[in-house]
């Protein structure tokens with residue numbers, strides 16, 4: 001016999017009434033349906049005067065009840081019991097946490113991308129190489145950001161797997177030279193870099209960096225394009241561009257002086273001064289530092305709460321902040337990428353990269 005063909009007893013109805021109090025908040029639309037069915041089941045068709053237009057809540061309740069017209073009390077009672085039973089079973093199944101492997105989005109080799117609780121998490125996943133960013137990883141991060149910009153998540157997070165957030169550009173990117181020669185490689189890499197950074201400039205939703213450990217190079221510079229940066233007390237922030245014969249990217253030549261003042265920015269970007277998490281926070285690059293022992297727990301509790309805020313309001317707020325600077329940031333990105341295209345062809349850069357790859361130097 002189908003559920004609707006059964007007649008809910010007064011006992012079923014009372015048990016649904018107590019069950020509803022234990023449910024996870026089902027949202028306003030369902031709450032209105034429950035209210036209307038309850039009133040219809042207990043009092044019959046709507047019999048109160050329509051509230052005034054400014055009495056928004058009572059008017060919505062009245063409208064929902066009134067919309068049930070002359071639905072018989074018994075049917076309303078049955079519909080109430082059915083609705084609560086549906087909500088209980090879906091809330092039971094959603095409270096079972098699926099293992100990460102089941103939630104993982106397919107199609108990425110260097111990342112683990114998951115969406116849960118209105119949060120899309122993009123995790124760099126080359127822990128054995130300190131999450132160094134290969135050409136494939138640049139491309140996959142761009143794909144993941146584009147997908148996250150269109151999915152139904154409210155916020156997006158970038159983080160790293162293992163003990164590092166990221167050691168920046170994978171220096172073996174310099175070894176894979178195509179038959180067309182190093183100049184062509186430098187040219188295509190400058191386009192890749194520009195497109196990569198543009199994805200961060202244009203990202204339309206709140207973007208949060210969860211810096212789980214040390215960060216080097218481009219993984220540090222793009223932090224200036226995030227809306228929020230949470231760091232473990234174990235994290236460090238290092239941009240050794242001069243040591244590598246290179247120059248800043250990720251719009252850091254503009255965002256860093258703006259965030260921390262020109263003197264502090266120069267120490268990082270020209271002289272490669274490494275900052276602790278506490279120093280990066282004092283200088284405004286990091287939003288908040290959490291003790292490493294409680295980092296993941298505290299940060300994700302915070303993010304889950306933020307992800308429940310109205311998503312459209314958050315998106316519009318971000319866009320209002322970002323739009324004012326977008327054109328400027330794009331121009332700076334293009335200029336930094338052009339400068340690097342030349343740097344990559346310099347002896348200073350070639351020697352530094354070779355020193356690392358032949359293990360004569362470590363930062």
Ligand SMILES: CCCCCCCCCCC/C=C/C(=O)SCCNC(=O)CCNC(=O)[C@H](O)C(C)(C)COP(=O)(O)OP(=O)(O)OC[C@H]1O[C@@H](n2cnc3c(N)ncnc32)[C@H](O)[C@@H]1OP(=O)(O)O
Pocket residue numbers: 128129130132133167168169170171172173174182185186189192193216217218219240241244246249344356362363
């Ligand atoms: C012709 C032009 C082509 C260019 C293409 C460019 C595309 C866009 C570029 C955008 C510009 C970006 C700039 C930057 O990001 S600059 C910063 C670059 N990063 C570094 O210089 C860091 C180098 N790594 C280190 O100094 C150390 O590894 C580190 C301090 C990070 C960790 O040291 P530790 O002792 O703890 O660990 P290991 O060194 O043993 O590392 C473990 C393994 O991981 C490998 N590794 C780590 N980082 C990198 C890296 N950045 N690139 C390549 N490989 C890396 C390391 O070699 C170890 O591997 P093995 O276990 O196989 O030895």
